[in-house]
Amino acid sequence: MAERYAAIKIRIKEHAQAGVQPVLIAVSKTQPVEAIEALYALGHRDFGENYVQELVRKSEALREKGCADIRWHFIGHLQTNKVKQLLPHLYAIHTIHSDRLAAELAKRWSDLTPSGKLPVFIEVNIDREEGKSGCPPEDARGIALRLSLDPVLSANLSLQGLMCIPDPDQPGGTRASFQRLKDLGSTIPSAGQLSMGMSDDFEAALEQGATHIRIGTALFGERNRN
Template sequence: MESLSDHYNALSREIASSGARLVAVTKTHPVEKIRELYELGHRDFGENRVSELVEKYEQLPKDINWHFIGHLQRNKAKHVIPLVSLIHSGDSLRLLRELDKRSDDSRTDVLLQYHIAEEESKYGLTRETGRQLMESVREEPLHHVRIVGVMGMATYTENEEQVAEEFRTLHEIYAELKAAYFEEDPAFTEISMGMSNDYPIALKQGSTLVRIGSRLLGERPQ
């Protein structure tokens, strides 16, 4: 049976060879599992629940780069800001304004989350609402929030061409935003797409951050 070390090394090499970074999604996994990956040199970990993020942050080394990857309610923004290096789920102007207000003198890096899947249950901006958001930010700039890229989740389906097309759409949105709003901004570089079931497709479509849980750590404990 392949050890976590062997599995992690193979997966991280595969992802790095495509120029991307691995975010290990550790929701519901115990801190011991995170420590094991930490000891292997990994630093990017993703959580999608605020309470679990806070609990793990307090128990683990402070040089971990925490990524918040779940839907973020505005009333919980203040709890997340001091803990994370990147918020993947910037899905509304109201949330960005709240993050900006709560960040004080710190800087909060955020990805704009786009809805690219068939499932209506997923959160995210459309091309049009994303454009409206950016026009609002252009008129009234954010002072502490820095938009550094985009994020999206593909439809959960075995149709690989559909998944590839959805990821191509996100890459196109990234390119449109870069040309229209971030041409002079060297920080706008990230395309967060791809999870355990579809990350190889995402890598081919230009992902810079893949969010992998079960493929790396096994099924989540309930």
């Protein structure tokens, strides 16, 4: 674990754009609590999960083990009926895809009376894949505008930027998708950060300006799929 972690940090430094200090989100989906503890002991604090119940279970277990300062990033598809359960454990969400979800997040966040706003990213279906989560690219500007101007949304949610999971089989590969997300983000002043890149393509994402990368297998090893 320590060797993989050190190697990934070197690769990040080599490929990140000048002036950018990317956030490495360790994707701990299906990984045991002990693996998260091991990475935590190396000083890492940003972890990502795809499923609400798994994030909540791990958050509670790790709090009991003295790891209460973990920053949990939710990176999976979120249904509105799971928002209330998730929010007390959450640092940021990378998968806002609709006004309805944004409204529910803002309402539930307000109910928690936190000291600050919830950091959020708009998930964009950058390659327009059928059946894939995320808003169409042309809808991202409107969602961003409403997050900034609606009094309830802007009081509770802090738009950080855009997120995508590209189609690896499209012409041009994922690098072309990252460039499209970067270009889209440049047209939305309030969306300056880019959450993109995973184990197989994070170097390309960093070269296109990624500020947050989501790495699981390259860090933890192959997932337990049982």
